[in-house]
Amino acid sequence: MASTSGHRGRIVPVVENSTIVEIAGEREGVEPRRGPTDEALLRMCQDLVTPAVTIRQIAQAIEAEPGMPPSVYRRAAQIAAESDRVSEICAFTLEAVREARPTRLDWIVAECVDSVRAWFRGTIEEKTDSVTVQAPRVPMLRLVSNLLNNACQAAGPDGDVLVTLGFDDEFAILELVNTGDQLDPSLFPGPEGDSGTPSTLGLRIVAGILEDHHGQLHVDERPLQGTVVRVLLPLGSVDQVPATGPPIRSDQ
Numbered sequence: 599m600a601s602t603s604g605h606r607g608r609i610v611p612v613v614e615n616s617t618i619v620e621i622a623g624e625r626e627g628v629e630p631r632r633g634p635t636d637e638a639l640l641r642m643c644q645d646l647v648t649p650a651v652t653i654r655q656i657a658q659a660i661e662a663e664p665g666m667p668p669s670v671y672r673r674a675a676q677i678a679a680e681s682d683r684v685s686e687i688c689a690f691t692l693e694a695v696r697e698a699r700p701t702r703l704d705w706i707v708a709e710c711v712d713s714v715r716a717w718f719r720g721t722i723e724e725k726t727d728s729v730t731v732q733a734p735r736v737p738m739l740r741l742v743s744n745l746l747n748n749a750c751q752a753a754g755p756d757g758d759v760l761v762t763l764g765f766d767d768e769f770a771i772l773e774l775v776n777t778g779d780q781l782d783p784s785l786f787p788g789p790e791g792d793s794g795t796p797s798t799l800g801l802r803i804v805a806g807i808l809e810d811h812h813g814q815l816h817v818d819e820r821p822l823q824g825t826v827v828r829v830l831l832p833l834g835s836v837d838q839v840p841a842t843g844p845p846i847r848s849d850q
Contacts, residue, residue: 643688650688654681700834701738703729703770707763710742719755726763729770732834733811741807745774745827748801752825753778769814769830776824804829 657678661671704726711724731738749759757778764771808815811831818826 639691643692646684646688650681650684654678654685657681699734700730700732701735703731703738703742703772703831704763706735706738706742707761707772710739710746711761713743714746714750718750718759720750720753720757720759722750723758723760725761727765729763729765730834731770731811731831733831737807737811741804741829742772744801744804745772745829749774749776749825749827752776757824765833768833770833772829772831774827778824 654677657674660666660674661678707724707726711722715722746759746761749761750757753759753776757776759777760773760775762771762773762775804815807813808829808831813832814830816828816830818828
């Protein structure tokens with residue numbers, strides 16, 4: 599039997615700075631082996647998703663084929679189940695990697711503004727700095743989308759909406775100003791269990807996201823001038839790269 603005296607400690611997978619690293623104990627003269635980086639994990643999982651879906655579709659086609667032996671149907675069902683498992687693992691890994699990354703909030707604002715311009719007949723003006731927040735992309739997308747939709751609905755078809763994004767030493771500062779109807783602060787975040795209006799539901803979503811990510815919200819009503827909604831979110835590290843790139847603007 600080979601001697602194991604040169605290896606003290608067991609191999610333990612750990613996560614360090616959002617990068618999977620394998621600690622190989624204190625093996626003399628051997629460098630610890632490192633696992634794939636976040637970028638490599640993203641690429642691998644994205645590459646696996648399509649084949650997994652294709653395999654499942656083939657298995658389903660076999661299951662739908664009449665006159666096959668029962669054993670073939672069983673194997674096809676097994677293949678479909680395993681392909682589902684691969685898809686679930688890929689989805690979980692992609693989400694875990696992205697959750698660990700900060701988000702460029704100015705990219706989120708740009709994406710939401712472009713989306714709203716497809717239906718809003720008023721004017722939207724956008725002034726943003728490059729700002730990174732310590733929060734995942736998906737909740738930030740929901741946050742900005744809900745706030746912007748509410749601002750546009752309050753402004754009305756002939757109103758104006760101004761979206762600004764800046765920062766101070768601690769926080770990203772997102773501000774939405776509309777020139778339409780005032781937004782009643784009592785709607786925020788809305789009574790639990792009340793189905794409410796779309797605006798009430800949207801603001802309740804905003805409240806939950808801000809609570810989860812240590813954010814703050816301030817509502818400033820200006821008589822006959824609409825409402826100013828200001829959101830503060832903790833800044834993210836500029837040394838970390840967001841999981842997704844900037845949106846392709848409709849004017850590019």
